[in-house]
Amino acid sequence: MTRIVVSGLGIASPIGNDTGSFWQSLLTGSGNFKEASALPGKGIRVAEVQGQSFMEGLGLSPSACDRNALFAVAAARQALTTAGLDAGLPRPERVGVILGNSAGGQCSTDEQYARLYTQNKRPHPMTVAKVMVSSSASWVSMTSGATGPCFVTSSACASSSHAIGTAMQFLRAGLVDIVIAGGTEAPLSAGTLLAWDAMKIMSRTACRPFALGRDGLMLGEGAGILVLETETHARDRGLIPKIEVAGFGFSADAGDIVAPNLDGMTRAMSLALADAGLQAGDVAYINAHGTGTRANDRAETQALKRLFGDRPVPPTSSIKGVTGHALGAAGAFEAIATIMAIENGIAPPTANFDAPDPECDIDCIPHQSRVMPIPVAMSNSFAFGGLNTALIFRGTRLS
Numbered sequence: 001m002t003r004i005v006v007s008g009l010g011i012a013s014p015i016g017n018d019t020g021s022f023w024q025s026l027l028t029g030s031g032n033f034k035e036a037s038a039l040p041g042k043g044i045r046v047a048e049v050q051g052q053s054f055m056e057g058l059g060l061s062p063s064a065c066d067r068n069a070l071f072a073v074a075a076a077r078q079a080l081t082t083a084g085l086d087a088g089l090p091r092p093e094r095v096g097v098i099l100g101n102s103a104g105g106q107c108s109t110d111e112q113y114a115r116l117y118t119q120n121k122r123p124h125p126m127t128v129a130k131v132m133v134s135s136s137a138s139w140v141s142m143t144s145g146a147t148g149p150c151f152v153t154s155s156a157c158a159s160s161s162h163a164i165g166t167a168m169q170f171l172r173a174g175l176v177d178i179v180i181a182g183g184t185e186a187p188l189s190a191g192t193l194l195a196w197d198a199m200k201i202m203s204r205t206a207c208r209p210f211a212l213g214r215d216g217l218m219l220g221e222g223a224g225i226l227v228l229e230t231e232t233h234a235r236d237r238g239l240i241p242k243i244e245v246a247g248f249g250f251s252a253d254a255g256d257i258v259a260p261n262l263d264g265m266t267r268a269m270s271l272a273l274a275d276a277g278l279q280a281g282d283v284a285y286i287n288a289h290g291t292g293t294r295a296n297d298r299a300e301t302q303a304l305k306r307l308f309g310d311r312p313v314p315p316t317s318s319i320k321g322v323t324g325h326a327l328g329a330a331g332a333f334e335a336i337a338t339i340m341a342i343e344n345g346i347a348p349p350t351a352n353f354d355a356p357d358p359e360c361d362i363d364c365i366p367h368q369s370r371v372m373p374i375p376v377a378m379s380n381s382f383a384f385g386g387l388n389t390a391l392i393f394r395g396t397r398l399s
Contacts, residue, residue, distance in 0.1 A: 004168045005241035005396060007178075007234050008083025008227030009336055010075040012054040014047035014220050015322055018078065023340050027369040029351035031322040033206070033218055038110075038190040043204055044197060046188050047220035047324030058143070064126055065139055066105030067186035071223035071329075072136040073143050076180050080144060083227040084237065088145065089178070095146040096176045097137045098167045099225075100159030100183030102328030103192075104133035110189035136184045136223075148176050154328070156383035157289070158250075159183050160224065161331030161391055165248030167228050177233045182332035184223035193219065199258075201293050207325070209290035209318035209350050210297045210364045212357040217291045220324020224332030226339075231396075243339050246376075246392045247276025253386025260296055261386055265303035268388035269378065276392040278376060280308050283392075285347050285377040287338040290318020291325055300382065301360045315372065317365040321351030331381040331389065338379040338393050346371050 011018065014032045015025035025031075036046045054074040062070065076097075080086050089095045108130040115121040129135060134152045141150045149170065153162040160183020167181035187193075196202055196219060203216035234241050249271030253264035273280060289300055297318075304313045319337050326333055341347050346369050353366035376394040383389075 002172045003231040004171045004228055004245045005231045005234050006226055006243040006245060006339055007229055007239055007241060008079040008085070009339065010078025010082065010225040011222065011336060012049055012071040012074045013222040013323060013333060014049055017054045019336065019340065026319055026322055026337055026348040027346065029322055029349050031351060033324065036188055036193055038188055039193055044193055044202065045204070045218060047218065048188060049222050066108040066130045066135060068101060068105060068184045069136040069139040071186060072099060072184035072225070073139050075182065075223040075225040076140045076144060079180065079225040079227045084239065085227065091177065092145045092147045094148055094177040096148040096167065096170060096179040097141045097146050097150040098163045098179055098181045099137045099140065099152050100161070100163040100328045100331060101133050101136050101152045102154055102156050102159050102185055103187065105131035105135060106187050106192045107189045110191045140180055144180060146180060155387045156385055157327055157330050158381040158383035158387045158389045159328035159331065161335070161381040161389035162250065164226060164245065164331070164335055164391060165250060165389060168245045168248055171228060171230050178227065178229040180225060181228055182223065182225035183329040185326050185328040186221045187219055187327050188221050203292060206352045207292040207321045208352040208354060209288070209292045209321055210357060210360040211353045212355040214292050214294060214297065216293055217320065217325045220326040222326055222333070223329050224336050226335060241396050242343055244394050244396050246394045247272040247278065249275060249390045251388045253388070255386050258384050260299035260382060262299055262303045262306060264386055264388045265300060265382055266306050269303070269307050269380065269390040272378065272390035272392045278392065281311055282376045283314050283378050284372070285341055285374045286314055286316040287334045287377065287379040288316050288318045289380045289382045290320055290350070292320060296382065298359045300380065301362055304362060313362040315347055315363045315365050315370060317348055317350040319348055334379045335391060338377045342374045342377055342393055342395055345373055347374065
């Protein structure tokens with residue numbers, strides 16, 4: 001089977017607008033949660049991308065692009081630079097853009113509803129272009145010059161994992177040589193935050209994945225981008241790839257719209273391992289979906305125990321206590337964290353793990369990062385709507 005490798009990474013996140021600072025924050029478990037600027041005085045804390053530095057050199061105007069598209073372009077530019085493609089794309093018609101985005105331009109939607117309903121003004125002429133869910137992929141295509149397949153996968157919190165897995169399949173099929181893949185989200189508008197708060201699953205204190213007494217998630221924003229290509233194409237360009245995207249599994253629960261389902265989770269992970277030609281025992285580290293809600297973390301623990309059977313579940317951590325839950329971008333954040341864990345031989349910790357929960361009785365890598373060999377790792381994304389994904393990454397030295 002054609003091997004698919006990672007040749008570039010880029011990120012815009014609440015804990016750093018480059019992969020180095022992002023990684024260091026993950027290792028120290030240092031988040032950056034503050035009261036939402038869109039809802040002062042409401043006590044809702046979120047993880048926001050700080051300042052405008054991520055926009056430097058983009059040449060784009062917020063009047064034309066929603067915040068989620070600006071994040072995507074900034075992260076894609078970094079990823080193309082690290083892939084050695086910043087000077088131009090070889091055969092741009094063979095370069096695709098596949099991004100995950102859960103809900104499109106939510107900040108722009110809020111702004112235009114305010115104009116319409118509270119100021120009695122017509123919406124801005126660029127409203128449709130800013131709010132459409134596919135705009136982020138279009139802007140990455142236009143700014144990079146990629147003229148191959150370009151679209152968005154929208155599957156709630158699994159959006160960017162679906163995008164990465166779909167990109168891998170396009171490359172395997174020979175439809176493209178390179179794909180700019182990942183995800184983006186800018187959900188921290190007043191209306192979106194209040195809608196999430198109405199579900200009673202947002203923490204007012206801290207996101208504590210897998211910990212006893214955890215009381216919910218905290219939202220974040222940003223974009224994570226991977227440049228993927230066939231191994232042959234990468235080596236022909238003179239690269240020595242370090243990481244392979246080895247497997248992708250996905251499933252639908254066909255059950256409850258919000259409640260997690262063990263069968264669906266387990267099936268997605270099993271399919272990812274089968275796709276990679278690996279066994280559960282080959283996995284050294286798991287980057288969990290780990291939202292910090294009682295139901296999700298309990299269900300994910302049970303699914304992992306079912307998958308590994310008599311074997312102990314490998315060391316597992318969630319980064320959402322640091323990054324927040326970036327919805328459509330979450331899987332991309334976590335894929336990048338998983339890749340960097342393999343490259344560095346260090347598993348990031350689960351932040352805010354203040355007390356173990358007997359119902360989450362796995363090794364959650366509490367408090368401190370752990371130096372350990374990670375030849376193979378799995379990254380999970382389990383979304384509302386019963387949409388489950390798992391990605392398998394491994395070091396190319398084992399391929």
